[in-house]
Amino acid sequence: MDSQRPVPMPNAETAPFWTATAEARLSLPRCNDCDRLFYPPPPRCPHCLSDELVWEDVAANGKLYSWTEIFLEAVPGIAAPTLLVSVELAGQRGLVMHMLAHEPRVKDLPLGSAMSIRFGALENGVRLPYAEPAGDAA
């Protein structure tokens, strides 16, 4: 990771997410009242407004939902072109996470292809998730 690259700043709502990724786990808040998972972590359930959110580890895989390639260098430390991938997580239909992919082959995959979520190098206490085709070596 380039040292110019901005690093996420965990706050009260997102700290459990970043603590989990630092340990190469994917953890998301689940509403205790309506049983839905959420990403990004909300302050309360956006569906039923409950504040009974409980963090749980979820499978770090899903399906390719969409992708886009960004040709402008929009973020310092992230060289263009950047491949931004949306992955629908296996744990819940419609639960989509957005992250970078380092493997350009993602662009050749049909939507719905199996994807794995990996975790980058630990830097400043943060390990960023990224997507790659399922079956590729970690």
Ligand SMILES: [Zn+2]
């Ligand atoms: Zn709810």
